[in-house]
Amino acid sequence: MIEKLFSFIPQKLAGFMEKHLKKIPYVKKRVDKELNKVIKDLETSLKPYKDVFNSNTHLPREPFKKEDILEQIIEMNTREEDKWKDGYVSGAVYHGNQEHIEFLNKVYAVTSQINPLHSDLWPSASRFEAEIIGMTATMLSSKKTEDPICGTVTSGGTESILLAMKTYRDFTRVNKNIKNPELIVPETAHAAFDKACQYFNIKMQHIRVNKNFQADISQVKKAINKNTIAIVGSAPSFPHGTIDPIEEMSAIAMEHNIGFHTDACLGGFVLPFAEKLGFDVPLFDFRLKGVTSMSADTHKYGYAAKGTSVVMYRGEELRHFQYYTATDWPGGLYFSPTFAGSRPGALSAACWASLLSIGEKGYLDATRKIMDTANKIKQGICDIPELYILGKPLWVIAFGSKKLNIYRVLDEMTQKGWSLNGLHKPSCVHIAITLLHTREGVCQRFVDDLKLAVERVKTTPDTKKGMAPVYGMAATIPARGIVSDILKKYLDTYYKT
């Protein structure tokens, strides 16, 4: 109620009112009550092992038996596997085939001691990483441009993005004397760009998207100024799976001598194959002269184990601004390419093994299956009159409703075992199709469950339980501070024994 009242008030004023309103005892009591309720719900789902195992709050005086430790790990893993292996989860686990997982695990087991920081000890790490970058860059058309494309292996999409943004900040400071850096980013781009701006003191210039959820070109042009360090486009975006007009955006960037980053974390290992299979894929990679950097996640549709991604640059000069070197440290000459110092070389080994063992043929097959399943799911959603699909997605499909509270539909799907992503601005839910959804019966089960979920929301009263009330709060400006508190408390809970 309170939230609704404030939804039309400008952000700054709403923030001010929230701060002062929360001091009124009645309001404070209500807010605290709501907050505690939500946190209690979250705690139950985050700490299911509290009643199953003893908590370890200090080192055991006597070491545990290895078989007992393994037993606990296997028990937790089995319970958790049950959640994703039958294809109930959006994104998260992208391959999931047991044989593939076991192969990666074998590679990890052999290479677990490798640290690329000590490349003199483990030159194999250099081979793994150089070849991962080479294979990824070639897939993204590095051989179709005269410029040398180079890169580094990172720990995931967020690190790739943070590093690229830091690189542009430092490059433009030296080469253009930009002291107050600004970044132009479509509002649908991943939150990692906001994180980069916060961490590296860059001003974020958010660009609105059009009715198809693609960056509005006229807004991009308007936002450019002498402090712009780079422009960003997604291929595709996390929320709605739509590809920004990267050809036009990167051309504008080049015209103004500004860097352009294509975030292909989600699509890097799908779009090149979808294009080969004849799907309508616009240009997004290094074939576009204006694209000066890219990110592509091997730990998503590259089907590697969690913990690797690739960030790529047009030319080594740019990559140099990512590297860190220390020449006056008493610990010796120190240099490292990414944020971490010591790094898990075994993850690079497993990533390398994943790319080689799947090969172009495997990625083509996987993409074909994913696209076929996505088409069926899109049709299933279109057949439900209360729902509509946002934009024109390929395989990351967001859907909303003009008639129902879509978060209640999300909660109903959760009750049925599905783990989908709730999104907002506008309110919708998405499913990122993975290989697990291409298995026999999964797609039909999704469509059937979705129909039932919609029917139930239509015919039952709102109990105000689950995520629907939290999203309801986040949708209103004054309540965002409260939601932020909830999220921080959630993280606190994560670290509680």
Ligand SMILES: Cc1ncc(COP(=O)(O)O)c(C=O)c1O
């Ligand atoms: C488009 C896009 N960019 C970046 C990221 C961030 O990747 P990560 O979660 O690996 O840090 C994601 C994650 O889903 C994404 O979809």
